Amino acid sequence: MRDFLPAEKARRERVLAVIRERYRAHGFDEIETPVMEDYARLHAGIGGDNEKLAFNVLKRGLDAEAVRAAADDPAALSDLGLRYDLTVPLARFYATHRAELPSVFRSVQIAPVWRAERPQKGRYRQFVQCDIDVIGDATPRAEAELLAATLDTLDALGLDGATVRINDRRALDAMLDVFGFAPAERPGVLITIDKLDKIGPDGVEDELRERGVTPSAVDAFAEFLRRPVTLEYNPYGERQIRKALPAGVPDEVIAHLVGLGEALAAVRGSDPIPGPPLVFDPFLVRGMGYYTGTIFELAHPDVGYSLGGGGRYDGMIGRFLGQDVPAVGFSIGFERIVDLVTAATDGEASAVVVVHDREVPASELLAHKAALVASGARVRLEQRTKNLRSLLDRAAADGYTAFATLAAGAEPGSLELRPLD
Structure with missing residues (x-):
């Protein structure tokens, strides 16, 4: 499980915004489900080896004696668990809300999942999945819609050759x-x-x-x-x-x-x-x-591992609903593709650092900042330091693309923007 510094977090959000926009353009509607599901649902024998990697949540109120007595029975110790994928929660979601959904439901779910993996490159214990699913259509059209939306999304991200x-x-x-x-x-x-x-x-x-x-x-x-x-x-x-x-x-x-x-x-x-x-x-x-x-x-030709996958799971929803419903889904491995996305999605139109002298009054600082924000820029104020190069390098690492220097008495809108190289 990882922390993300501001520049990396912003980069991830820009990639996610592209994914969301393209999926929405293809008629998929975003949903959200809880991070936890019932233990029995997560361990119903439909999740393959992922069930063995699930993080289970200890029942509330158990004392030490009760824990010892149930040591060989995980179901007696846990009644909930963190989701290890988004498909099992979707099946439960559809069975719960079917009457409120269209006969053919196209869903997007983008969220973290958790598995007790042995951490290594490309594998984490918390990671984001980007799932699209079509429920209620048994024809090849459903698979084709998934693949078309996914390939279109990769094109929008600049990942040619998939x-x-x-x-x-x-x-x-x-x-x-x-x-x-x-x-x-x-x-x-x-x-x-x-x-x-x-x-x-x-x-x-x-x-x-x-x-x-x-x-x-x-x-x-x-x-x-x-x-x-x-x-x-x-x-x-x-x-x-x-x-x-x-x-x-x-x-x-x-x-x-x-x-x-x-x-x-x-x-x-x-x-x-x-x-x-x-x-x-x-x-x-x-x-x-x-x-x-x-x-x-x-x-993708640039890597030797899968960037995502999916398939048809016509029997899963029936376990929760009591009748089979055709369903097919595709999941993009976000953590794997985000590192392949080129610089074309990395920069912002205008992200400006205003380096000001200590003597500049707060009213002037905020007036200059407001003028830049109104023009569509993202703005950070930084007081000038002796080592200006170090300050600008830090700003560039955080995703800023331009800077301006500000002395007391300058008119709002008069700042000269220079690129951060």
């Missing part, structure tokens, strides 16, 4: 069925497949054999991984999807994926070739247990 890897959990299940993996083996098999980029086909095959899963299925999968593959100019389309999957994947799953690409091409105004920046990846897994269909991850 691509979206796409797969479908139903395609993964069908593929494992075709190869002959038993249903009970598949969660572990998917964990291994998710490592393909890191350990390669040989490493995946070796780990699957170490798991002791069906040998003939491993043989079939290893053969599939090593089949000859020709590169495609357009990495996303029906031909490319069918070519990347074994025979036997249901046509309706492929049709859903193809429809997503066609819808996004229409939204983005792109020709079929080269088309939107989509790449079909038959081995994309994503670990969240609540995904039921399409899944996607956001990649």
Whole structure:
């Protein structure tokens, strides 16, 4: 968990303002949910490994004896916890307020979440997520809206070259069925497949054999991984999807994926070739247990890790509402993208430091400041020091772009602004 100095805080807020503005332009409405949710909801088996990283809140009023008695039962010690993502709170929010929301609800939620991570570069125990979700639409149009809004936002931030890897959990299940993996083996098999980029086909095959899963299925999968593959100019389309999957994947799953690409091409105004920046990846897994269909991850050529992702979770809201509602969401990893945003969003139109002599009366200082503020500038007053260079360097580090010097008797509006280099 981190502190942010004024310049960094201002920079983060400017990036967040761009994200909010672009999402709002695409018809998403911002909501807010509490930072805590019921313990049972956060540990309902739908959050994957994130449930193990949740910060739980000790019940009020427990004495030492009660704590000792419940030491092996976390549910007896805690009734609340800090949210570890924004999707579980959204599902609860929708189930609570459904009657007050449109039939197809497009939400934005931008807020901190907490996980008991082992701190390292890019991973923090408190971090901001930027989520957009479409609830109530089961068609590929919903995914296309999410992707169009996200790619438009990245464009507005100056992050050119991003691509979206796409797969479908139903395609993964069908593929494992075709190869002959038993249903009970598949969660572990998917964990291994998710490592393909890191350990390669040989490493995946070796780990699957170490798991002791069906040998003939491993043989079939290893053969599939090593089949000859020709590169495609357009990495996303029906031909490319069918070519990347074994025979036997249901046509309706492929049709859903193809429809997503066609819808996004229409939204983005792109020709079929080269088309939107989509790449079909038959081995994309994503670990969240609540995904039921399409899944996607956001990649950028400047970094070797994902900048965000999401997918369809049609079964989650039904756990709270009593009936299934189609839902799909996409989350931008704010902490990861904020460091990639270029200086184009860093500066303000006018941020001025007025360096004044000690003798300048307060009335004159405030009159000059008011004139600059009225012109649209952000203004800081600083009394002149012996080391003016150090004062100006500090102002520049805090995001100020210009300065002026002020002596007693100057007329308001007469200050000469000079750039802070």
